[in-house]
Amino acid sequence: MIHQDSKVLLEIRGLRATVNGIEILKGIDLTVRSGEVHAIMGTNGSGKSTLAKVLAGHNAYQVTGGSITFEGHNLFDLEPEERARAGLFLAFQYPIEIPGVSNSHFLRLAYNTVQAQHGKDELDPLEFEDFVREKMKLLDMNPDFLDRGVNEGFSGGEKKRNEILQMALLEPRLAILDETDSGLDIDALRIVTNGVNKLATKDNAIVLVTHYQRMLNYIVPDFVHVMQAGRIIKTGGKELALDLETRGYDWVGAEHRAAVEAEAEA
Amino acid sequence: MSMVTSSSYLESLLQGQPQLPPSPLAWFNQLRASAVDRAGTLKLPTTRDEDWRFTDISPLAKLSFQPARAVSTLQAADVEGFYLDEAAIRLVFVDGAYMPQFSTQPDKARDLGLTVTDLSSTAVSSHGTVIEPHLGRHAGFQDNLFAALNTAFLHDGALVVAPRNAAVDAPVHVLFIATQPEVASHPRCLLIAESGSAVTIVEDYVTLQEGAYVTNAVTEIVLEGNAQVNHVRIQRDSPQAFHIGHCAVSLAHASRYRSVSVALGARISRYDLNARLAAEGAECAIDGLALISGRQLADTHTCIDHAQPNGISRQLHKCIVDGAAHAVFNGKIMVRSGAQCTDSTQSSRNLLLSAKARVDTKPQLEIFADDVKCAHGATVGQLDIEELFYLKSRGLSEIAARNLLTYAFGAEIIDRIPVASLKQRLERTVFEQTKRS
């Protein structure tokens, strides 16, 4: 929801990034205010996950230009764990399996680390068990997943639920959900998006990365951005997603090229 | 400690042999005497010996170790911390000497249907007929100086006999406590699992001091037909200690041997485990973990000898190496020509936590049968970058993330220990140890 007195959470200006020396992000501008829901759409390979990973601080990606401010901090000054503790959360497109680390142990460590950051009390294993089980109900998750290794042997959909469970535990200021809809059947999509909606408040913000409009029926965006070849080439309201659904992405690219040419001629 | 040369080192060791009380059993005295003779002719192995290529024990030869003195001052409170809740029976040895006051009484074992006693000369005579076919027969000392020395010093030790069809869940805890620096001790265990019996033994080497000493242990385990043995071996000797361990296991038909060995301590440690699947349908699972740092060296040599058909062996050996430590694993799988339909897998997985850490791992397959299934593999790696990033993206510090992943790597082995309290204790130890590094 767009509010009158909302404050800027995230400000990306002219962001450029490379991986293995290849430029993937070629000048991204994006402003996200508290209370807002943004959708970033675009074809495969347009750089959406790269943007998400750069925000989370993955060191495989080199930032070569631009700036990112998160809640007034220069994001580049913060390590990945500091970003997480400052309230930035990435739900991974491909969550990692970590055999041997029990999911409940991992979730509790993450929860307690972020709690400690906010000067709040940590929960012992028993207290946490009760707490996390409540959160799991929200996502219709079987408590058995607590006893397994982190994402170990989880189906695609189960991994995505586990990501949103982490979001529910950590209550981030800014959550970036990278293709959280993929791998979810229609019932699961309803449950997971319903869970996300319950977590949305006027003080936090959500950036949804997807290339289908499907999820946006459940989590209604305030802004829709189209990404192509490392740039945001169009921004609109929620109706833009519907347009993309019926007309595909090609026309946006064509429109963008025409605009760039017109600018060059002028 | 004084400096001596290699040969005088052996002399001093053998001369230091206390006047062991002779046994009324002639064969026992003979066994010891031939071991003394043999030890006199064998040399300390050097890195020129293929079996000791990576493990330089010359520092051992530079020290002279005395036989342990009798300890009188030790109180129960000093050693209770090492006890295991689940253990119904406990044998405690201090610097190699049996301590009846810390051990459970033999009638307790009898109530459970086991014979558990020390290997003193009286015990040896009362169980002579059971022991004679096995003691010193499985862990041969013809080519093994350390086994010869151990046998030469044989006067105390643990004897566990599970009679026919006896099944005891509660583990037998054999606890070897080192309390004196600059001494050599020669712990000895003999476990006989008669046909159809099931028993769990925990062989536990601990210390109450940080000095240099030598533990030279030999264990023999005999599984008769259909017997099942769980064998847990924990080596937590002092960071300055030398630990040489040798275990020989003999498996009769359809018997099942499972072992988990964990090496945490000692400046230099070497553990040889030889399992011989001597009859059809025998099965063994042999897992190991070495967790070392600083300048430690931990060498594990295993040999699984499939001598008869339809045997199964499973092996997972892991090393976690930090600092400038060095881990060695040599895993030999022998499938003899008669051992058709053998099914064997071996995996060596190694985690290097620092640039100076080193591991040498060598699977060694010698297969002389044609209808067999044998798979083996070895990996050496560092912590996974993507796993680290995932944990950090949830707020865990670099150190916490590294510890958690390191711990998980080791926990896979520790989880296989069938004694809950020991498992928890080791998990804590591993967690503390990885935390420090």
Ligand SMILES: Nc1ncnc2c1ncn2[C@@H]1O[C@H](COP(=O)(O)OP(=O)(O)O)[C@@H](O)[C@H]1O
């Ligand atoms: N770690 C990497 N190594 C090499 N190429 C990469 C890496 N990550 C992303 N890329 C490349 O960057 C481009 C954008 O990828 P990505 O950000 O995953 O796109 P999207 O999420 O929009 O599908 C693709 O061409 C991809 O192959």
Ligand SMILES: [Mg+2]
């Ligand atoms: Mg992607």
